[in-house]
Each structure stands twice: as C-alpha cells, then as structure tokens.
Amino acid sequence: MNEFSYTRATDVAGAIQAAGAPGAKYLGGGTNLIDLMKYDLEHPKALVDVTRLPLDKIEELPDGGLRVGAMVRNTDLANHPIVRERYTALASAILQGASPQLRNMATTGGNLLQRTRCYYFYDASAPCNKRMPGSGCSAIDGFNRIHAILGQSNACIATHPSDMCVAMRAFDAVVRIQGASGERTVPFADFHRLPGDTPQIDTNLKPGELILGVDLPAIAYGKGSHYLKVRDRASYAFALVSVACAVDVAGGQVREARIALGGVSHKPWRAEAAEAYLKGKAANAETFRRAAEAELKPARGYEHNKFKIELAKRSIVRALESAMGGVV
C-alpha cells in the first residue's frame, strides 16, 4: 500500500476542499477502497475520511419518500423500519450482500462507488481497459463466468457488483451530490455508466464531488417487494444474476412493475422492456416468462457465462412470483 496522508473531515465544505488536493480520495467504510489499495490498484496520495460527517440520517420526505444520508451504514439502511416495510427489496438486497462485518462498515455512498470484481481488473499483471485504457480486455476471451450479458462493449464486459444499487435502480432513486460548484442531483439511471469505449470511468460523478445521499421516491407497492440473488454459494458471494422487483397487481392484472437486474451489466440494469410488456397483462408465470424473454432478447453471452441468459429469464419469473407472495 502506498503512503498517503489521512485527514478526517468534520463538515462537507471542508471535505470537498480537502478532496481538491492532488491524488485525494474520500474514505467511507473502506471495504472496497482499502482492499484495492492493498492490491496496489488504487494509489491515493491523500485520504479524506468522511464517515463522521453529519450525513448519517434516514429521514422521511414530505411526499412520502425517504432521504438516506451517504454515511448511513449498510446494516442500518437494511434494518430501518421504513426501508423494511416500504422498500422491502432494498432491505433484502443489502442483507444478501457481503458479510455482517462488511455491512457494518460499508456506507451508502461507498456502496454506490464500489468497483467491479472482475478477476482481470484485480490482476495488475493482466491487460484491462478499465485499469489501463487501450491495453485490452482479458475477460472477453478469458474466464468470464461472472461477466456481463447486457450493455457490454468490445472494450469491457465487467459487471457492477452491488446488490443495494440494483434495488435502488428499481426504486428510481436519485443521488444527491455536492461539488465545488454546488449541489446537484443525478437520477440513478444516469449515475453509473455503461463501458462503451471509456470503461475506465465507472460513474458520472465528477472529481472531488461528494455524495450527500440518496433519495427514494414514494412507491405504493414496495411492501413485500423481492430481491432474488442467484450465486455459487448460499452466502458471502457476489451475484451471478440477481433481480429486484416490485409488482402492483389488481384483479389478477399487472398495473405496474419495477424490475432491475444485477450481475448482468456494467451498471444495475432496469428491465424496461419487461416492465412495458407486463403493463395491463395477466399476472401469471407465462406472462412473466414472456416479459423476461423480451428483456433478454439483446443479451449476448461469452464462453463461460451464456448460462446467465436463461438463468436471468427464470430468475425474473421466480422473483416476480415471490413479490406476489408465492408461485402464481
């Protein structure tokens, strides 16, 4: 790990100013950044610890939504009564991620910014367009079991590893940000990027900008929403495929659905085609399956991850059934 200076910010303005120093990075729970620094993949010259900033509250918004501070720890977000009751898939998603120790350390802001776990990204000796633009993508012709089937490019097929972000995408969260030039908001859909020909850029956060928190708009049918995570182990492993979904059903018909996929793309993947298909249709397994087919139509797999395409379809069906309280 390289040498770096460490300061602890006591207010947001001070944090942003300290982050202006050359090579400075914000430090949240450290569960990803410190790990990357130990692998010599990140080399900040200065760490600005933002964990003791007054951004650790969860507050109800006047319109019924929820404002989550960036320093709220993953455990606390998952266990908040309003999150459990009104955004159940979000609580479930967080609880299915990482380990209890890591969830206690990880912050909301940090979870948004965590980097891919692609084996080749982590291997400093392997060509990787994310680490070293232009060096090539080792995963495309390598061992690509955990890699993307949607939204990828010839430059990068890495996936975003977060569970929390998949649920937040389904709930149309909005990211609140502050930078040297003031405050702004970014819809969750626009926060993370697809790789395109710039895989080295993960998000649309500008250098030095600090995430203040995430707003969750009100949703009438989030209670009992579901997060299904399919992985090689029963716990403490990343998703091969995951699904966050909420479904509003009346008289056996789908009025509206929210579906987002994890493990399949460089960013949390909103299943807009599936959602559009489901609107006004009968809420049953056949319809769910056809919706899934529509969503996965453009999917493209690689030598070791083609199974994800069928797995994603079945997972969408299973998750929608669970969100409705059982097999339909």
Add this chain to the structure above:
Amino acid sequence: MDEREGEAFEIDRRTLFKGAAAVGLASTATNLAYGAERLAGAIDVVPKPPPAVAPMDVTLNVNGTSRTLSLEPRVSLLDALRERMDMTGTKKGCDHGQCGACTVIVDGRRVNSCLTLAAQVDGLPITTVEGLAKGDELHPMQRAFIDHDGFQCGYCTPGQLCSAVSVLEEVKAGQASAATMNLENRAPVQLTDDEIRERMSGNICRCGAYNGIVEAVRQVSGAAQ
C-alpha cells in the same frame, strides 16, 4: 553508546543482543525498530528513510484501556493490534475482508479490522477476543465453544467469538438477516439454525468446526432468552 546520533550504522554486538534479548525476538530490523519503542532509552538499529508522510498520533481504546500510538496512516487496525500493541489474539487470515478471522468489535459493531485503518477508529471503544473473558472467568460464548467442540486449530476462533457475541446483540436489537422471513413485518427474530449460520457466514473455518460453532451459539442464545 552515547554518540549514536547521526552515525550511519555502528552498533556493538552487546547492545544488539541486549536489544534482541529484551524484546525476546530473533533480530529482524523491523521487529527491533518496533520493539525499540518498548525499551527505555532505545536506539534505532537500522537507519530508516524519513517517511513521505509524517506518522500521526492515534489513540486506540482497546478492551477499556486507551493507548496513543504514533502510526503511519496506512497501518490497519489489525496490524496496530497485533504488531504495535502485542495483542495477537486477533488473527490475520486473508487480510482482504474475505474470511472474518480479523473480526473485532468497534463502537458496538463487529468489523473486519484488516480493512479498517487504525486512524479511522481513533477514540472509539474496541473489543478484541482478549477482552471477552473477565480475568480467569471465560465468557459464556468461550465456554460454549469449548463444550460444543467449536474449534480445532483455533485460528478462526477469535473472529468467530467476536462475531458470535455480536450476533446475540444484533438479535436483541431486532436486526434482520438474509435468513429472516417476512422482512416487511418486522417481527422479532427467531434464532433458528439457519439464522445462526447466515449471521455467522462472515467467518469461515477451514477445519470445518461449523456444527460445533452453531451449537455453541444456539446454546448461549437459548440461555440468554
């Protein structure tokens, strides 16, 4: 011995061996440099280049006792405990947050000390495995691990113990896990074996003592109810 200041590297054997013997270690420069802190009137044995970043004072409050150390910012809490405070109960398994052997309790929550910078926990109360027993009186969880064959080599055990005692606190506080049914209804947690396994899944055991660990947690939790 008095004119060492500014001398590049000259030390007689007697001083070297005295230093090594006092610390009780084979003489590696690093250990002697660390050990030198603990000796009165110690001198640097090996010349160190000045660090690019000045060390900082970090106060670690471990098991009720506060100590201020002069540390580089990049020293992890795990290394501070083991290398600088001689508290080797907490173990380094993977050093990357993937095994849980380094689990300690900071400000009431279990964390992986390998991914925590010591500087981050300045002033916060820290409990390690050394702080579980009261003198010679074992913590009930330690007793249960012995009674239920909850360890073989014992390397993961300190982390397992810190997690296990945390599980009981977390259940008391109503915290859910991935094994908790009906999250949205927020009913009190029933600590089934599935719940115990899921809540302990951040601590892996190469010897496979999992069944005994689950039994131990089950027994202590039953007693607590």
